[in-house]
Amino acid sequence: MDNSKIKRYTVTAALPYTNGPVHIGHLAGVYIPADIYARYLRSNKRDVKFICGSDENGVPITLKAKREGITPQEVVDKYHKIIGDSFKEFGISFDIYHRTSSQTHHQTAADFFSTLYNKGVFTEEVTEQYYDPTAKQFLADRYITGTCPKCGNENAYGDQCENCGSTLNATDLINPKSTLSGDKPILKETKNWFLPLDQYEDRLRTYIESHKEWRPNVYGQCQSWLNAGLQPRAMTRDLEWGVRVPLRDAEGKVLYVWFDAPIGYISATKELCNYAKLDVWNPKAEEYYINNYEADKCGWEEYWKSDETKLVHFIGKDNIVFHCIIFPAMLMAHGEYTLADNVPANEFLNLEGQKISTSKNWAVWLNEYLREFEGKQDVLRYVLTATAPETKDNDFTWKDFQARNNNELVAILGNFVNRVVVLTHKYFNGVVPTCMEITPTDQAVIDELATYPAKISASIENYRFREALSEVMNVARLGNKYLAETEPWKLIKTDEDRVRTILNIAIQIAANIQILIEPFLPFTADKLMKMLENGGQEWEDAGTINLVKRGHSIGEAVLLFEKIEDTEIDFQVEKLNQSKAANAQPAAAIPAKENIQFDDFSAMDIRVATIIAAEKVEKTKKLLKLTVNTGIDERTVVSGIAEHYKPEDIIGKQVSMIVNLAPREIKGIVSQGMILMAEDATGKLVFVAPVAQFQEGSVIR
Structure with a gap:
């Protein structure tokens, strides 16, 4: 795209599933690189909308709901909040974090489908789809598993093999089985609406081949799809959860998740712009994180239907086909939308030499990291950028995490800034000294400093974020080298004017770092800005030694980073070892207790109850005070689950409860009953809950 024509940017980050x-x-794959790019554009005074939101309509949502015995809406509400709060705390600077369960999205997706339908784009086809006679429903892609015909993976899904990355149709699977009943499904006729991708093959090829600058993994995968020949793909599914197909003869059908999910970028932009135009605080604003909303008066179409807008999708490699083939074909069929200028997809990040697996709990979860490494958001941002899988799969290890923090962030960046600020306070009472005579050594440093903004810009604008971060760290290395060579701590007794010049230049280097590092480590940049008490500069100001004026007073030194000790890393490694052990073999069952008589069992009155309030019991680590609706009454129960559940996460949870247990006083609270729990292989307590919603007071026999 001709950069001279660009007036605005639409930057999207793949919508995370709320399961x-x-x-x-x-x-590492999506959100950090997207945030770096958006922050960089803002620092350059570019008009940018950074768009994301929760993907709440996929089959994984319904699977999660069935496993937990709750409704899909309860699943998406829970994880939308967890994910959104985590992104916000981690500093991902979305202009909006939307959700595809919103009315705006359902209407936008339905309207998009109707436009294509009215233009005669879709073909109606009656095909044989897998059906589970036991569950009495058609099976969407993720309700079916089987053996991948391409790599032999026995746990491939009906739409994709996560082992080899191949995109599949459910009927391609060998030995398919239903994830609902475990039974072998049968084929049954059903009608769906198909997007004829084959009719867009030539236009897609022209589009893809006009972007040979795309990363090799993206360009290569697109060419592979095109060379294999595109086939029509169903854009509707036989499901109850999702965006309803807006046709009279489509009862019980919803839009295919990969039809409605990318439209979520558009609906989020609509929501952002409409919200900004109203200039009124939305009562549901806790769902969104919006920057500068008062000044953000825009028309959403400018960001989606203009030749002067640059659209960039940040995704993982498993989403390439959907963003580079299916979504562009949808936009082409519609006819009014801008196509993506780039789709910088990263490869996969492994963990301690193994593929990350959510089902096996082989992962480092962001919400847990934020709790266990409080105030260290930028450490993780740094490590995941420095090891980003931009061109090939890469590996995250806790030892490398520790080493990069201690040997790079602490020893290089933190050390330089600390020395500059401490020396300025020691020799000049925290006042920026006047730059006196410039020596050849000084000039060489000044000249080298001036080259970095352009180098870093070039790397970012070509989506080479690892390289860009490395160059920022080189500015800190330049500063450390300058101090080591000039040794102001030795000169202060004999040549104070020389020290004035050295520390002035060193402070300017620190101020440059504050600007250049903000897209990567925003919390560190903010600390540094407050330490220098010098804000307001933007990218165009970097590369000079005039950022902090002489006579300006700077703040006291504050450590930007702290060493991470072995004990902290050992704890994280042990957590992973426990996951590995839990997945390696079933935990040995605890031996049965002595037999009881049937009358003893029948004397227990076990009912379905709902937790309606929860709070921690003061001065205890394990106890929660619960208020429950038993269907008989509302009563208080003290339960030792505080180490496993937050109070706010279990309100509304249905549980199994012994309601005729004699009352017992615990920490001054009368507990009237017992919540039944099970302990998994890792020692976590799990609610013994009904598999579906029941009326409170229902008897469990």
Whole structure:
């Protein structure tokens, strides 16, 4: 795209499924590089909308709901909040974090489908789809598993093999089985609406081949798809959860998740721009994280239907086909939308030499990291950028995490800034000294400093974020080398004017770092800005030695980073070892207790109850005070689950409860009953809950 024509940017980050928290693979693959790019554009005064939101309509949502015995809406509400809060705390600077369960999205997706339908784009086809006679429903792609015909993986899904990355149709699987009943499904006729991708093959090829600058993994995968020949793909599914197909004869059908999910970028932009135009605080604003909303008066179409807009999708490699083939074909069929200028997809990040697996809990979850490494958001941002899987799969290890923090962030960046600030306070009472005579040594440093903004810009604008971060760290290395060679601590007794010049230049280097590092480590940049008490500069100001004026007073030194000790790393490694052990073999069952008589069992009154309030019991680590609706009454129960559940996460949870247990006083609270729990292989307590919603007071026999 001709950069001279660009007036605005639309930057999207892949919508995370709300069936679980975000882990480091998601961060390294999508969200950190997207955030770096958006922050860089803002620092350059570019008009940018950074768009994301929760993907709440996929089959994984319904699978999660069935496993947990709750509704899909309860699943998406829970994880939308966990994911959104984690992104916000981690500093991912979305202009909006939307959700595809919103009315705006359902209407936008339905309207998009109707436009294509009215233009005669879709073909109606009656095909044989897998059906589970036991569950009495058609099986969407993720309700079917089987053996991949291409690599032999026995746990491939009906739409994709996560082992080899191949995109599949459910009927391609060998030995398919239903994830609902475990039975072998049968084929049954059903009608769906197909997008004829084959009719867009030539246009897609022209589009793809006009972007040979795309990363080799993206360009190569697109060419592979095109060379194999595109086939029509169903854009509707036989499901109850999702965006309803807006046709009279489509009862019980919803839009295919990969039809509605990318439209989520558009609906989020609509929501952002409409919200900004209203200039009124939305009562549901806790769902969104919006920057500068008062000044953000825009028309959403400018960001999606203009030749002057640059659209960039940040995704993982498993989403390439959907963003580079299917979504562009949808936009072409519609006819009014801008196509993506780039789709910088990263490869996969492994963990300690193994593929990240959510089902096996082999992951580093962002919400847990934020709790266990409080205030160290930028350490993880740094490590995941420095080891980003931009061109090939890469590996995250806790030892490398520790080493990069201690040997790079602490010893290089933190050390330089600390020395500059401490020396300025020691020799000049924290006042920026006047730059006196410039020596050849000084000039060489000044000249080298001036080259970095352009080098870093070039790397970022070509989506080479590892390289860009390395160059920022080289500015800190330049500063350390300058101090080591000039040795102001030795000169202060004999040549104070020389020290004035050295520390002035060193402070300017620190101020340059504050600007250049902000896209990568925003919390560190903020600390440094407050330490220098010098804000307001943007990218165009970097590369000079005039950022902090002489006579300006700077703040006291504050450590930017702290060493991470072995005990902290050992704890994380042990957590992973426990996951590995739990997955290696079933835990040995605890021996049965002595037999009881049937009358003893029948005397227990076990009912379905719902937790309606929860709070921690003061001065205890394990106890929660629960208020439960038993269907008989509302009563208080003290339960030792505080180490496993937050109070706010279990409100509304249905549980199994012994309601006729004699009352017992615990920490001054009368507990009237017992919640039944099970202990998994890792020692976590899990609710023994009904598999579906029941009326409170229902008897469990």
